[in-house]
Amino acid sequence: MKHWKENILAPLAFTVALIVLWDIACVLFGLPATVLPTPSAVAKALVQYWPAVWTNSLQTLMTTLLGFGLAIVFGLILGVAIGWSKLIYGALYPVMIAFNAVPKVAVVPILIIWFGIGTIPAIFTAFLISFFPIVVNVATGLATTEPELQDVLRALGASKLDVVRKVGIPRSMPYFFGSLKVAITLAFVGSVVSETIGANSGLGKMMLDAQAGFNVELVFAGVAALAILGIALYALTALVEKRFTGWAFRAEGIG
Amino acid sequence: MMNAGESLVVLDHVSMTYGHGKHAVKAVDDLTLTIHKGEFIAVVGPSGCGKSSMMKLISGLKPTSEGVLSIEGKRVTGPINKVGMAFQAANLLPWRTAVDNVLLPLEIVEPHRSRMGREKAAYRHKARALLASVGLGEFTEKFPWQLSGGMQQRTSICRALIHEPEILMLDEPFGALDAFTREELWCMTRDIHQSRGVTAMLVTHDLREAVFLADTVYVMSDRPGKIVKVQTINLPRPRDLEITYEKPFQDLVHELRSHIGKH
């Protein structure tokens, strides 16, 4: 643990300080629990409603990961296709940009009309919101193959497929894994947004119900659960990134 | 060796143009020359005059616009895997070790490509031996970021040689190296040429490098590149670095210098 100070101590200290500050603010300004409950009240709510928090977290996690999985599959396919051919790039790019510009919240009602209230709109929203960065990153990675290296291989009679397989795809992997960190966070946002609009379960739905019942502690417990889940998912993808593209970090002298 | 070997590459009034119509850029013009088997030629000339383009022509990466280019009597119409190329940037794959980088061409070129699966061990052995022959015996399992610039360049040249090409093409391969490393790699290149009898084409801006390594130096004019001077280098082989300090060598360098950039 060479960097334990900046990697563990500093973030831990900052987080604790933030919670303490929150607690002091609640007491100092005499905020009622219906506006901002104290951290301890939120912690209590987390324990008290643990079964609900737990099952809804699992639901949100499930829809997030399924949407994310779809985003990986389609993002990779589309990214390789776009990076492969200028024609495909030209054909798809305007539509993709337009598609990405549409706020996904606006799409959720359509998904609900098509698939009904439930799990599927959440999965699709997660997928739709998270696949764009994967596509763009994979395509960029493919497009950055050095022309001289292409010459070296093409002079040997390498086909375009050879060049993409041996150089393009491995080269785009750091971009791909880098985009996963962004994509997983977006997928998570997509799931929760969809759940707050129309779902039977999930953290978004739980918070919506808690709000309707003026259970502010539970709303905040939901926020806390979201934050923890978000960190866990991010950390997981960051770990995967480091594991699979260590060469990219080392080549730049970071790791 | 000199020009005694049979002719390998023949260019007959070859020119090459990039683009069409009003965007057309003529890169090289009216090249007529013969490269003999085992000969070492160097091409020098001002920046942008078409030296790299000439290399791309001979390797079949770019088609000729006019004239005829043939290798071993056959007209070149596309890439022929008889060449190995190395450039100023080593362009090693950062996710592969030195030996795996050297093996890359064998994963492309037949018949090695289909044998790769079965004879992986034999091929690795061959790649390691090649790396060892350029002084990298202890670095075969290192990644590019663990190698110095000179070592990366050696590895890149090994990659160009592994499939035993007929012609080794070097495009300013030592341009990014410091003077001492550069001279070491001159000697390495000299030894490779000597021991393998490979035909070599070197593009360089360094006239001393051209005179030290080559049998024949071609001087090109500004774009579109034409050959304005052919200089035979009759210095006896094997050449030692010492000769670069002697008068005959320096006279040749001066002579070549006087032909650059004045046409």
Ligand SMILES: Nc1ncnc2c1ncn2[C@@H]1O[C@H](COP(=O)(O)OP(=O)(O)OP(=O)(O)O)[C@@H](O)[C@H]1O
């Ligand atoms: N792909 C290309 N498309 C259009 N023009 C090109 C292309 N590649 C090179 N050229 C042009 O052809 C001319 C010759 O280029 P080339 O790369 O062969 O020069 P060079 O002699 O190798 O130069 P340098 O010494 O700087 O490497 C240049 O004027 C360049 O602008």
Ligand SMILES: [Mg+2]
């Ligand atoms: Mg050049």
